[in-house]
Amino acid sequence: MVFPAKYPSLNATELTDEARSVLIRVIRVAFPHESFPDGPYERTADKILDEAQESTWFRVQLTQGLLSLGQLAGGDFRDLPDEQALRVLRRVESTDFFGFIRRTTVLNLYDDEEVWETLGYEGPSFDKGGYVHRGFDDLDWLPEPRIDYLPGEVLEEIAPGAPVPTSWTITTQAVPGNQPGATSAQGREARK
Amino acid sequence: MMASQDQNEETVVIIGSGAGGGTLAYELTAKGIPVVVLEAGPYLRNEDYVNNEWEAFNQMAWLDPRTTSGSWRIARDFPNLPAWIVKAVGGTTTHWSGATPRFKAHEFATRSVYGRVEGANLLDWPLTLAELEPYYDRAERAMGSTHVHGRPPLPANNNYKVFAAGAERIGYKHYATGPYATNAEEYDGRPASIQDGFNFQGDKNRSKWSTLVREIPRAESTGLLDLRPLSQAVQITHDSSGRADAVLYLDENGTLHRQAARVVIVACNAIETPRLLLLSATAAFPDGLANSSGQVGRNYMRHTTGSVYAAFDKPVRMYRGETMAGVIADESRHDPDRGFVGGYFLETLSLGPAFLAAFVDPGSWGPDYTRLLDAYAQTAGLWIVGEDMPQESNRVTLNTTVKDENGLPVPNVHFDDHPNDAAMREHAYAQAELLYEAVGALSAHRTPPYPSTHNLGTARMSERPEDGVVDRWGRAHDVPNLFIGDGSVFTTGAAANPTLTIVALAIRQAERIADQLRTREL
Numbered sequence: 001m002v003f004p005a006k007y008p009s010l011n012a013t014e015l016t017d018e019a020r021s022v023l024i025r026v027i028r029v030a031f032p033h034e035s036f037p038d039g040p041y042e043r044t045a046d047k048i049l050d051e052a053q054e055s056t057w058f059r060v061q062l063t064q065g066l067l068s069l070g071q072l073a074g075g076d077f078r079d080l081p082d083e084q085a086l087r088v089l090r091r092v093e094s095t096d097f098f099g100f101i102r103r104t105t106v107l108n109l110y111d112d113e114e115v116w117e118t119l120g121y122e123g124p125s126f127d128k129g130g131y132v133h134r135g136f137d138d139l140d141w142l143p144e145p146r147i148d149y150l151p152g153e154v155l156e157e158i159a160p161g162a163p164v165p166t167s168w169t170i171t172t173q174a175v176p177g178n179q180p181g182a183t184s185a186q187g188r189e190a191r192k
Numbered sequence: 193m194m195a196s197q198d199q200n201e202e203t204v205v206i207i208g209s210g211a212g213g214g215t216l217a218y219e220l221t222a223k224g225i226p227v228v229v230l231e232a233g234p235y236l237r238n239e240d241y242v243n244n245e246w247e248a249f250n251q252m253a254w255l256d257p258r259t260t261s262g263s264w265r266i267a268r269d270f271p272n273l274p275a276w277i278v279k280a281v282g283g284t285t286t287h288w289s290g291a292t293p294r295f296k297a298h299e300f301a302t303r304s305v306y307g308r309v310e311g312a313n314l315l316d317w318p319l320t321l322a323e324l325e326p327y328y329d330r331a332e333r334a335m336g337s338t339h340v341h342g343r344p345p346l347p348a349n350n351n352y353k354v355f356a357a358g359a360e361r362i363g364y365k366h367y368a369t370g371p372y373a374t375n376a377e378e379y380d381g382r383p384a385s386i387q388d389g390f391n392f393q394g395d396k397n398r399s400k401w402s403t404l405v406r407e408i409p410r411a412e413s414t415g416l417l418d419l420r421p422l423s424q425a426v427q428i429t430h431d432s433s434g435r436a437d438a439v440l441y442l443d444e445n446g447t448l449h450r451q452a453a454r455v456v457i458v459a460c461n462a463i464e465t466p467r468l469l470l471l472s473a474t475a476a477f478p479d480g481l482a483n484s485s486g487q488v489g490r491n492y493m494r495h496t497t498g499s500v501y502a503a504f505d506k507p508v509r510m511y512r513g514e515t516m517a518g519v520i521a522d523e524s525r526h527d528p529d530r531g532f533v534g535g536y537f538l539e540t541l542s543l544g545p546a547f548l549a550a551f552v553d554p555g556s557w558g559p560d561y562t563r564l565l566d567a568y569a570q571t572a573g574l575w576i577v578g579e580d581m582p583q584e585s586n587r588v589t590l591n592t593t594v595k596d597e598n599g600l601p602v603p604n605v606h607f608d609d610h611p612n613d614a615a616m617r618e619h620a621y622a623q624a625e626l627l628y629e630a631v632g633a634l635s636a637h638r639t640p641p642y643p644s645t646h647n648l649g650t651a652r653m654s655e656r657p658e659d660g661v662v663d664r665w666g667r668a669h670d671v672p673n674l675f676i677g678d679g680s681v682f683t684t685g686a687a688a689n690p691t692l693t694i695v696a697l698a699i700r701q702a703e704r705i706a707d708q709l710r711t712r713e714l
Contacts, residue, residue: 030557033566086558102557110549110565111246120569121511121545124243126396130386136349136513141506142631145356147345147369155366157296159527164298164305 015052015063020045022066025078027105029085035118044109048101058100065097195226197418202454203228204705205439207425207468210283211694212678213459214403214411215334219702221416225709228451229417230441232424232460233279236286238405241394245546248393252287254279257602258463259591264607265640269554274605275494276643277461281421282404284461284645285691289391289516290400291539292337292371292692294328297321298526299534299579299686305526306533312581312610313491317683318655318664327696335401335695336379338370338517345369346376349387349513351540354504354572358627359520359538366521373401373692374514380406387513389542423449426600428456428472428481428674436481436674442598455705455714459677459698462492462647466588466680467603469651469661482651482668487660489589491582491649492605493685496613498576498621499541499639501552502628503567510542510572518574523623524687532615535687536578538624543573552639564637572628576620577646579687581610588650646690651680665704666697673714677701 023045024038052058069077072088080088092098109115116123125131158164197203204220206213209231217229233254242248253276260267260274277284298305300317308314329341338345346369348356359367374395377384385399398405411417422444429450431437436456441449458465466489472481480488518540525535543551545568552564564571586608590601609617625636654660657669666681668674677698679690686693708714 031562032559033562035566089558102555106549106557107246111244111546116545119545119565120507120509123544125388125512126243126386126390130388130397131512132385132387134512135509136387136389137347137353139350139353139506139508142353142357145348145353145360147348147352147356148339149368150365153365155521155525157525158298158305159525159529162305162526162528163307165307167304 015049019066022077030089031105031109040109040112040115044105047108048104051104061097195416195418197228199451202452204455205451205453206457208283208459209281211285211691212698214407215695215698216457216677216702217417218407218411219699221411221414223706225706226416229419230423230425231281231421235281235421238396238398241396243390245544252278252280256596259594259602259604262607266643270643273643275463275647276645282402285402286394286404287392288691290373291516291519291689292373293688295686295688295693302684313584315654315659315683318653324696327700330699331692331696335373336375338372338376340371344376346372346514346517350508351510351542351572352518354508354631355518355540355574358631361630362626364520364522369517372517375399385514389511389513391515425468436671455673457675457677461678462650462680463588463603465678466650470590482661482670482674484670485658485660489650490584490587491652492586492588493580493582493649494644495646495685496578496580496616497641498617499573500624500636501571501573502633502636504570504633507569508572509569511544515542516540530619532612534579536576536616536620537687539575541573541575551642574624578616579685580613582649582684583610648679648682648685651676653681653683666701
């Protein structure tokens with residue numbers, strides 16, 4: 001047991017509608033996004049409740065954990081303002097039940113089309129022809145960059161100051177970039 | 193046309209169909225040599241892929257249980273997911289981004305050039321850049337690498353525009369949109385990129401090179417390829433003379449099969465390759481097949497990596513376009529004055545919200561975390577990929593207490609950063625922050641390494657049998673007809689993304705094997 005049984009309510013093992021609404025509040029406080037509507041939070045809560053049904057142990061932990069928030073809040077957790085609610089969650093951060101909520105939320109809240117839309121992500125694109133004609137290069141607040149290596153620019157592969165064995169012939173390479181050209185190094189033969 | 197070979201016929205058996213195995217299958221069948229390819233995963237086609245991060249992950253990733261240990265953060269955040277690689281026909285080439293830099297000459301001789309590095313098990317490759325260059329050329333042509341052999345560069349996408357402008361402002365010179373093995377224009381029978389932004393999820397458009405779109409179908413068309421998907425190799429057996437004589441594998445129903453072999457080539461990526469060798473221990477090879485050196489599974493490398501995501505006050509939309517079509521090579525040089533040996537590349541990278549949430553700062557929550565995601569559309573991202581030090585204690589072993597669904601011990605991956613790795617990562621994070629600040633970033637976030645996509649070194653090449661597992665041709669020092677054909681053979685990791693080098697080595701190895709089959713040396 002995570003908490004002593006002197007609080008009889010902590011022995012509750014079935015999740016109630018009230019537990020669901022506390023859970024939604026927990027997710028909102030732990031993962032605050034002003035722009036997100038309620039839908040994604042509710043769906044995430046339901047996902048957590050579903051997963052909890054698959055394991056008695058998770059269900060017990062979650063039920064007790066959510067009830068314990070009331071103890072820590074000195075009342076109803078849902079009534080706490082954001083700042084105080086966040087402080088309560090910091091106190092249970094290392095518990096299994098909060099870890100379960102955190103993991104499941106990270107994996108599900110952001111895998112949600114309504115969330116994508118809110119964040120400005122457009123989701124699947126292949127069926128729309130990709131972005132080749134839909135703005136893959138529409139950023140206009142920086143200069144157009146070059147896309148090729150500078151002709152004749154030589155990458156110095158070994159800094160001049162680097163101590164290298166005399167058996168190693170240092171040569172530099174011609175462009176393109178990191179692609180060795182005709183002058184590539186022929187050094188070595190030095191082996192341990 | 194798919195061939196079918198008798199299980200009792202001694203043939204060339206390739207285990208794995210990715211960068212190494214798929215390339216070997218094509219190169220050998222093209223020379224008239226029949227091969228059997230055992231692929232653990234299913235035969236997914238390009239049209240099966242989905243533009244959804246988690247759905248694609250569950251469809252493609254190698255999700256069989258693995259365990260982790262060591263001080264790397266992966267052991268805490270993703271204890272059962274040390275590596276993010278693919279289990280399907282085409283292997284991890286179906287998921288890779290596409291960057292194809294070559295190794296530099298000195299990166300084949302790091303023990304000589306870097307000198308002695310405390311705690312590192314550096315060794316020179318028994319191979320030089322000059323020897324590999326013709327094969328790099330062939331690999332680049334096969335893969336359609338941009339910027340070389342007449343292949344045009346990809347255009348600048350939004351994430352690259354931020355990356356390149358930042359690079360220019362902090363004085364970097366060696367940046368471009370490649371080399372990158374995705375078509376900027378139609379090439380080799382495959383179309384130009386439509387910049388759909390999905391790489392790790394498989395490329396539905398077939399613009400990105402993979403063995404799934406090139407080598408496997410060509411090998412099939414020779415009529416000499418017997419490709420067996422959903423066939424998980426579990427043991428390589430040997431005869432009384434110590435030659436490999438068969439591969440035991442499980443089909444999708446868990447039924448055990450035996451395929452007789454004249455030559456066995458293992459190309460299962462650097463976790464499953466040593467696992468298979470260790471699972472093949474016998475009285476004659478008590479520490480695992482081809483392991484007289486004790487180096488099987490050791491010197492596991494994963495590149496020194498990390499990401500930086502920077503938020504701006506204007507839109508970026510990094511998710512549009514080719515994920516990694518942006519490379520800065522300036523820091524890939526060897527300059528010990530930076531406080532570490534070896535070098536690193538910076539490459540563009542983007543994730544969708546679902547994966548950014550999972551990986552940007554694992555374990556994190558609260559307002560600081562959600563701010564990172566609120567800035568999604570104004571965020572630019574890059575990846576650090578640099579040479580890490582081989583260490584004997586970084587190691588793939590068999591976990592004797594955790595079994596997979598077939599009752600086989602799962603691989604455990606142990607990893608600790610070397611101080612050189614940590615110093616390099618720190619330098620790279622700082623440079624990336626400077627880069628983004630130079631173009632007006634409001635904030636920049638340091639993201640820790642993802643589960644390993646580059647797995648290397650666990651059956652390394654060495655001149656002397658006591659220093660490594662395979663010789664300069666990838667042939668096991670201990671077993672004359674056993675070859676390793678994947679990144680496990682890397683003696684050291686270099687800064688470059690490894691796929692091009694794996695393909696180049698596989699083309700070279702196929703030539704060697706074909707020659708030796710012809711002259712009856714094999």
